[in-house]
């Protein structure tokens with residue numbers, strides 16, 4: 001019984017192609033000879049493509065990508081301050097457009113301090129939590145505008161849009177995840193200031209909690225949550241939070257667990273109506289592009305999330321174990337490809 | 350030539366009265382025999398007052414407070430989850446109302462790692478920066494609302510309001526501060542997502558920068574800024590940012606520099622049209638209220654900011670030096686009053 005998975009691959013800009021090359025090597029290694037085959041379609045998207053053609057993401061691109069079973073993305077974004085990109089917004093027009101149009105309402109971002117990984121904390125303790133970041137609402141909706149732009153009387157507003165529908169589905173996902181993990185869920189918001197959106201999040205978490213009596217629930221304001229991330233990250237199991245707070249917390253969490261070079265993510269549409277997309281949390285880092293200095297581990301761990309999402313749990317576990325072993329035995333400086341090769345060997349072992 | 354400063358004192362809730370008592374002791378000690386006298390008027394405000402009278406901040410309270418030269422505030426807020434406070438919002442109705450109605454557009458939050466203070470970072474380096482947080486705009490304006498509240502069709506929106514007027518004045522303040530410090534200013538925002546508000550902030554910073562050619566300017570997305578706060582906090586001198594990002598960054602900065610028990614703040618109206626307000630960054634911590642476990646240092650450093658604001662720079666420096674010496678010689682557990690007494694002795698020395 002063989003299975004074919006159609007995978008859209010978007011290497012993107014900067015270090016994206018380098019880290020994706022290693023991720024694909026690992027994906028190939030872990031599935032060689034198995035009953036699942038990945039049929040990969042590359043998509044040339046990002047700042048590079050925009051500079052060549054003026055297109056960010058056409059309707060045809062979107063339709064073609066949507067016809068796949070899953071997506072692997074490297075990183076997108078040009079050199080900061082490049083004047084030719086002044087009117088482009090690759091983040092909004094490509095990355096966020098994919099997340100929104102493919103209804104990736106769960107932005108799943110695990111944070112684990114692997115033995116051997118060096119983080120900035122003197123006494124980190126055991127860190128192993130997952131941030132479930134809402135992916136299709138909040139301040140990210142793009143409902144903003146300005147009047148009298150460029151004058152001393154300019155007013156620029158941004159509206160955060162939050163729906164019970166959107167919040168409940170991601171909260172439910174987070175509770176189910178907590179039930180499979182250490183049975184602890186922390187809502188992070190800013191209910192004392194954002195009383196309407198925060199109040200709704202709080203009420204929905206309280207309501208869904210009654211269906212998950214085995215899960216302990218607590219609440220933290222986002223400012224307090226950042227304190228705990230550096231003073232007691234071990235207190236967290238599953239964090240559920242809005243799009244913007246999730247963005248901030250997961251970069252900080254990445255730093256605390258040894259750097260953004262290790263942080264993987266899945267943009268998930270749990271309903272399966274659209275393909276889910278897996279990507280490292282880091283950006284395109286154009287300053288080191290092409291130098292083989294990038295760490296492909298985050299992209300490779302994103303492949304583990306992809307495999308897990310597809311139900312290929314054994315394969316996912318093999319990738320994770322190979323990464324763990326690699327991190328535990330790191331010393332000296334290696335190239336992007338050397339790290340990828342080492343993890344490939346680990347997967348084959 | 351004697352000078353009288355009319356000081357409104359709002360001890361507030363929880364540990365507020367305890368830490369304010371120590372702050373006032375230090376204020377008295379540093380001004381005894383000097384040509385300045387502080388005439389203090391206590392105001393009973395906070396969750397306690399609300400529970401007794403149903404009032405949060407009346408127009409009369411506000412007018413009375415506004416007739417003072419400056420304000421010292423401890424902390425306000427009741428026990429989280431207290432059902433009697435369910436309909437109150439002490440934060441919005443009191444603390445934010447004071448900041449907004451008294452036009453505290455500069456929320457000044459210094460972060461310094463004092464020798465002897467124990468932070469969570471293994472290798473913190475020298476940390477000495479100031480966050481200039483906008484205090485009267487952004488997502489804090491309270492322009493939100495919900496429809497179909499409590500139903501599966503609820504929609505809850507929050508609008509961040511940003512004006513060129515409001516941004517320019519705080520940016521100008523931050524540049525002037527950077528010019529008196531290490532000549533470095535970092536704008537923190539999320540321009541790639543919040544394109545309208547972030548775009549305006551960026552344009553205004555770029556425009557004002559041309560008037561301060563001696564100040565180096567850089568920009569970080571808020572998520573990246575949290576990474577640098579734990580991996581390289583020494584890179585920061587002055588950070589200028591919006592109300593919400595400033596809230597988040599300063600709690601994290603407080604943690605990184607030895608805990609929120611040391612973090613002071615000033616809510617400043619630089620024009621002098623309204624009294625400025627000085628308060629520790631920490632909250633009312635009702636769980637330890639009345640136990641003499643709270644650290645009054647943040648409240649005492651807020652007094653130093655108050656003195657500095659009033660032009661009493663010698664007195665401010667004496668308080669800061671006494672705090673520095675106290676932190677450097679800390680060992681063992683002391684009560685709130687013991688810490689206050691030690692700093693009083695330092696001020697007298």
Ligand SMILES: CC(C)[C@H](C(=O)O)[C@@H](O)C(=O)O
Nearest residue numbers: 091092095247281541542572
């Ligand atoms: C590039 C940017 C739009 C994106 C975000 O803010 O979501 C990134 O920071 C992330 O976390 O994936």
Ligand SMILES: CC(C)[C@H](C(=O)O)[C@@H](O)C(=O)O
Nearest residue numbers: 192193223440441444596630
């Ligand atoms: C209590 C709360 C409204 C306040 C804020 O968000 O500004 C606090 O967190 C602070 O930083 O002073």
